[in-house]
Amino acid sequence: MARILNVAGWAVLALLFAFLVTQPIDLNTHFITALAAAAIIAILKNFKREGIARLIVLGLGTAIVLRYVYWRTTSTIPPVAQLEDFIPGIILYVAEMYSVFMLCLSVFAVADPLRRPPAPVLPDEDQPTVDVFVPSYNEDAELLATTLAAARQMDYPAEKFTVYLLDDGGTDQKCEDDDPEKAAEAQARRRELQQLARDLGVRYLTRAKNLHAKAGNLNNGLAHSHGELVVVFDADHAPARDFLKQTVGLFRENKRLFLVQTPHFFINPDPLERNLETWSRMPSENEMFYGMIQRGFDKWDASFFCGSAAVLRRAALETAGGFSGVSITEDAETALELHSRGWQSSYVDRPMIAGLQPETFASFIGQRSRWAQGMLQIILLKRPFLKRGLRLPQRLCYMAASLFWMFPFARLTFLFAPLAYLFFSLQIFNASGAEFAAYTLTYMLINVLLQNYLYSSFRWPYISELYETIQSIYLIRALGGVVMNPTKPTFKVTAKGESTAQSRISELGWPFYFIFFLLVFALLVTIWRVWTQPYIADIALVVGGWNVFNLILMGAALGVVSERRNLRQSQRITIDRKAEIVYGSEVVAAKIDDVSVSGTRVLVPASALKGLKRGEEVMMRFEPRSPMLTTNSLPLKVMSVVRDQGGQALGCRFSTKEAEHFRLVADLVFADSNEWIRFQQGRRKDIGAIRGILEFFVMAFYQTVRGLSYLFPRKDEEAQSQGIGPGDASTKHHGPPERLPPPDRPADTHGENGDGPSNSPSPQGSTVYAAE
Structure with a gap:
């Protein structure tokens, strides 16, 4: 009965909210109301962001957003009779509604993020037995040696945990390949890794065939081990000593717990952070997900398996037949299946593994294409919003996680929509300049303030838009392939340990230059329209301003695809x-x-x-x-x-x-792991919405100039590239990968790449002794 009353109460509140949102008011009233809501949000941002104050901010923000949705739906869509306007107009409308829907889902997900107390530390005799799986496919032996050594040295009773190297690069199938060269390579790898496992005191496992990619490899590990708990570390995810002590105690508290997930902390910059040089001063991209969204999901018992840095209960996995392998994102798929069976999850917000991100833009796109395809496979094949056994909050959280990857459709629509008017005079958004200012600009303002309120220390303004833009051009094709054939995508291992031997434009960078110059041409068209058609100057200026923002975004993207020379093999x-x-x-x-x-x-x-x-x-x-x-x-x-x-x-x-x-x-x-926490906290800075926007625009201007300069290589860069062919610019090194640089460190004196001391200047009055 109480549950029915609770649902009825929420339904009445929703109807009342909808009634207030749809009341007709004039432009001035809406404009003033929206600005007042923005001011209240800006003021409340300075107070503790929880309790009633948080609910007020979320309520005000949602009200203004829904007011915009109501106006947009009832007043701005072109008439059906004008198909040349209606079709692109509807495409733009759907893209906007997708963005609003995702905003609402994210607001729900992080309405009250959970921060769990530390896991209880159990006496050694009460600790559960643990099997640690390190799946591998083609990773370098030295990279694996570091991860395996770190895993073997975790602070836990030695007789109660076993580390397994799960080698999918030395399977019988590969060792018996019809190509003698490939077969010899697989056999050599198997011998090398077997010896490495013996030397480090870990167990080596391989299998007959490479079936079901990573999920199949993990299931082979399950079949040959017996621990109560299973830990998964990717080959490039080395754990801290306290990983098990900070996680396994939660399984003794909750017998229905199937998962304890921890953050993926990356100790090298991704291509955006490296090429834009934001690595040590700006929160990393994944911190919004691991620092806020996973905690929000945890509140609703919906935090999910992320493929590594996690502990799982063997008994729970066995009820579902092991790790799921229908999609190429076996981690989220496995969590979805177990949540639907009534098992529960927990999230421990403490970085306790040190992992690697792709170094080159091409590898970055390859990794994100796999993630996007896998999540779309889950939508099409597993239908989380309809799956039996899930509670409504869990459905909403899984929808937020999976539907997020549809952003390429919306992002590309927003990128090219202004050109429909500027080039072809299509009326795809029926509104005057005053209406645009009263509704659209205030909606955009509230959106920025709301995002800044929720994620200010984890994501700066417009960084999400930049990440999405640089991925969209290539991800849209990857997503299209899944729509055409949901079972076609196959698991591909992300390249690790790459370096960039010379400054260059990425092989995937040329479409960004084409779009940039197309938007520059649209800017010139805007100026011509305002000059020659003053009677439509207000519309031209509004649409032209939208195009200018896209131009700024694309200029920043040029900096991302202009890859800096990077020979350092390991971060400090x-x-x-x-x-x-x-x-x-x-x-x-x-x-x-x-x-x-x-x-x-x-x-x-x-x-x-x-x-x-x-x-x-x-x-x-x-x-x-x-x-x-x-x-x-x-x-x-x-x-x-x-x-x-x-x-x-x-x-x-x-x-x-x-x-x-x-x-x-x-x-x-x-x-x-405290070293990683200190570094992470050092760049989680809340710089505010205004400063964040200004910093983004300044960065975008600089990166535009830098990106354009890469079209005209300097003589010193040409000298660097002597002896390097077009296909050799990005090469995989065979030493250890890059590691964590502390913020604002002085000159590097490791000389780690074997080419002598760093090229950085020595301190004043210092002498560097090195062979010429």
């Missing part, structure tokens, strides 16, 4: 650990200043190691945090020596020659 993490450097008979006290998976910077006194030169080897001793380690000595090759009055900085590469060395590197780089 700032740490502060005591060590000793052994050089011959000399033992010197030192401090480890920063590390990466391939090297370290060590600070020593100015008076020590006078004879040390580049290319020599030293031994570094430090106190490891993992009790599993049997040695504390890690060999280093000195790549640079920077000396000044305050001391010496040694830029060194790790000389990893045996398994214990990889364990020591993992202990240095991945032992402490």
Whole structure:
């Protein structure tokens, strides 16, 4: 009875809200009301964003948005009799309604995001048994060694967890390939990884055939293991030591819990962050999802499996036949199936794995195409909004997660819609300049303020629009392929560990230049229309202003596809650990200043190691945090020596020659998740809507100039590219991948790419000793 009354109450409230939204008022009244709502939202943003204040903001924002929807639906659509206007007009209307619907879904999802208390820490004798799966397909052995070493050293009773390397690159099918060269390569890989597994104390598993991609590989792991819980780490996702201690306790509290998901924290920039140089000063793209949306989903018991950095209950997986593999996003599909069977999930908002993002724009698009296709497959094949067993909030959350990937349709519509009027005089949006200002501009203002209120520390203004724009041109085709044949897409592993050998325009970048110059031409048409047709100047200025915004967005996109030269193989993490450097008979006290998976910077006194030169080897001793380690000595090759009055900085590469060395590197780089939390919090800055918009416009102007300059390579860039063919600009290196750079770090002294010390200038008064 109480449930019926609750539903009836919400229905009455919704009807009352709809009545108020649809009341006819004049333009001035609506304009003033919308501005007053914007002012209230801006004021309340400065208070604690929870409770009644949060509900007021969400209610006001939703009311103005729905007022716009009502006006847009009843007053602006072209008449059906004028098909040349009606058809593009309806396309634009549908794109806008999609955007409004997604805004409403996101507001619902994050209306009251959940922040869970820490998981209880269980006594060792009560800890459940755990199987750790690291699925692999074509990843480099050194990359896998780092992840496996970090996984093996997690702080957990050694007899209660087992690490499995699930190798899909050395299956019987691949080892017996008809192509002798491919067969030999697979056989060599299998032997290499079997030896790596033995050296690191993990179990190697492969299978007969590569069926059902990653889901099939994980299910093979399930068939050959017995732990109560299953942990999944991608091959490039190295865990911190506290991962299991921060998660498994939740399974003892809730017997219906099937999943504990944690954030994917990436320690290298994606192509947008790298090429626009926003990596250390602006929140990363995924932080809105992992920092807010997953917490919002968790409130409604709808946080879902993201493929890695997660713990799952074996008993729950067995009720669904293991990991689902109908779509190419097996993670969300598996979670959907288990949620529909009454199992529950939890989300722990603490970064405890360090992963890699695609380095090049082409790899980035390949990864996002797979995500988009997989989520569309779930919509078409699994129908989460109709699936039996889900509660209404869960349906809405899964709809928000899956329908989000339809954004290419809306984004491309918004990009090209102004051209229908400017080039062909089509009336696809029937409104005067005054009506546009009163309704559309205030709707856009409320939209920006509402997004800033909800996500201010996680996403700056117009960054989402930029990410969506740079993906849309290629994702629209990928989505079209799924619509034509929902079962056709196949799982493709995202390239890892790439580097860009020279500054260049991405091979996928040319459509952006074409669209940019098309929008420039539309700007000239706008000026001509205003000059020659003053009687329609208000409409021309409105549509022309829309085109100018698109031009700014596309200018920023030029910066994204203008790939910067990047030879560094590994990013650094700032740490502060005591060590000793052994050089011959000399033992010197030192401090480890920063590390990466391939090297370290060590600070020593100015008076020590006078004879040390580049290319020599030293031994570094430090106190490891993992009790599993049997040695504390890690060999280093000195790549640079920077000396000044305050001391010496040694830029060194790790000389990893045996398994214990990889364990020591993992202990240095991945032992402490607090390092990642500090870095993440350092760039989660709420700069406000106004400053955020100004920063975006300034960045877009600069990137437009930079992107256009790539059409005319400079002489120094031409010199860089000597000996590199058109197809060699992006090459996969065979060393460890990039790692985390701390914000605002000084010059790099690792010399990690093997080409000598960094090209960055030395500190004032310093001397760099290196072989010529």
